[in-house]
Amino acid sequence: MPEAIASSRNMRATGEPWLGDIPIDWELMPAKRLFREISIKNHPDETLLSATQEYGVVPRDILPDRVVMPTGNLESFKLVTSGDFVISLRSFQGGIEYSEYRGLVSPAYTVIRPTKKINRRFFAYLMKSYPFILDLNKAITGIRDGKNISYKEFEKLILPIPPRAEQDGIVAFLDERLADIDRYIAAKQRLIELLNEQKAAIINRAVTRGLDPDAPLKESGIEWLGEIPVEWKMKKIGYIAKVGNGSTPNRSETQYWSDGTFPWLNSSSVNQGIITLADQFVTQKALVECHLPIVEPNSVLVAITGQGKTRGTAALVTFETTINQHIAYISLNSETISSEYLFALLRGLYSHLRYISDGHGGTRGALTCDDLKKLKIPVPPINQQKKILLQINQTTAQVDKAITETDREIELMQELRTALIAEAVTGKLDVSNQR
CATH class of the missing domain: 3.90.220.20 (DNA methylase specificity domains)
Known part of the structure; x- marks a missing residue:
């Protein structure tokens, strides 16, 4: 953190708690x-x-x-x-x-x-x-x-x-320093993108080809997928799960939101990966009158709309909840695949889900529940699913650690950015000694 100037410049009290002391010539x-x-x-x-x-x-x-x-x-x-x-x-x-x-x-x-x-x-x-x-x-x-x-x-x-010359100096100082910080943050964000791509590639390889490189293969019948191990089966999600989405009760109706106790998730929730908590809740009246679905624990959620990176992202919810219209839920009704494996599989198929949502190269920008129902996925025997999940967790652990560390570096630089602006514009930092 840049050195404060209170000891090197004459300061005076402002009587404003948010501002504190400022240089005497301000x-x-x-x-x-x-x-x-x-x-x-x-x-x-x-x-x-x-x-x-x-x-x-x-x-x-x-x-x-x-x-x-x-x-x-x-x-x-x-x-x-x-x-x-x-x-x-x-x-x-x-x-x-x-x-x-x-x-x-x-x-x-x-x-x-x-x-x-x-x-x-x-x-x-x-x-x-x-x-x-x-x-x-x-x-x-x-x-x-x-x-x-x-x-x-x-x-x-x-x-x-501040005096006009100092206003100009503070602006020039912040422009220069914040540009450096923003470049650093952008580079770290790009690194996280690359790490996530690496993680997705690891998952994709495991859930589409398995762990044995010498396993005999067969045609999957799906052009984008190619060959799969002979023991695996292709299944439409709609045949092995219930698929649906939710809605958003009218915010102006307090009877739907006030003192609500039933969890309600929006599309940003899927970025948690494993969802363990909700921060919004609706009432029982909202559940009934708005026909909100009750999503079972261990269901897989998929963000189905949005222009950012969220669309196509899958998550696993650990508690009973309901959802908004921008999320689809997939609740398994078959024992041929575990929820944990389906979650990993759809994470690995993120790029394909984005391709579907873009209208196979168009500009549609949305998935539908019908898209998910019709999606054919490769399903290994249950014993192989467990081994694949274990291998994925072990292989991606170091990538996850690197992502966490990089996120923390970004957070620290953002804190520095915030502090630098605050110190400069309130006179706590003498920018003439910093440039």
């Missing part, structure tokens, strides 16, 4: 003296923008995931110009977003614009910093999911104002 100013609210409407032909926590305020059509586009009259949408800031319904989580684009944002958002000659990107860093977000939460009105922060509440916040 000013303090209410936000209303730096920013004013802008509400310009009736520009329906402008580019539609999204206020995102990861990318800031950007055109909707450049986002990596699909965004629901508004239909109908856009005259009520608010105009944003380059250099403006946007307070969104998620600012209580991720701070206030900065825009380098001109376009329209939701009428539910608050657009603010600097009234003084400042380095706007210094304030972009400040208003995304962890200490600022904590202070922002004190100004919140509304409910947990989508808290509204009005301009009247924002204008009361006290902001630190």
